[in-house]
Amino acid sequence: xxxxxxxxxxxxxxxxxxxxxxxxxxxxxxxxxxxxxxxxxxxxxxxxxxxxxxxxxxxxxxxxxxxxxxxxxxxxx
Numbered sequence: 001x002x003x004x005x006x007x008x009x010x011x012x013x014x015x016x017x018x019x020x021x022x023x024x025x026x027x028x029x030x031x032x033x034x035x036x037x038x039x040x041x042x043x044x045x046x047x048x049x050x051x052x053x054x055x056x057x058x059x060x061x062x063x064x065x066x067x068x069x070x071x072x073x074x075x076x077x
Contacts, residue, residue, distance in 0.1 A: 001048060001049075001074065001075050001076070002075070002076055002077070003023070003075050003076065003077050006068060006071075006075050007021045007022075007023070007064070009048070010041065010044070010064065010067070013032065013037055013040035013041055013044060014030045014031070014032030014033050014037050014040075015031070015032040016032065021064055022064075023063070023064045023065040023068060024063060024064070024065060025063060025064045026062060026063055027061060027062060027063060027064065027066075028062075030064075038058060041058070041067065042058070045071065049071060049074050051071075051074075053070055057070055058070070
């Protein structure tokens, strides 16, 4: 998956306008990054990548780019 497509999917989950996320955003500042946002993120990566990430790894993320980094080579530029 391209990073642009990942960001578009995440924008839907956290309910921000399309093409607004760049990666440097602080997750705590995104209004939609709450428990439902995390569940939506987990569902999205399960559906698109068929992987399950430990909750601890997700909770350690501070920025959108940290979430991208969790997926390693599965998200390309």
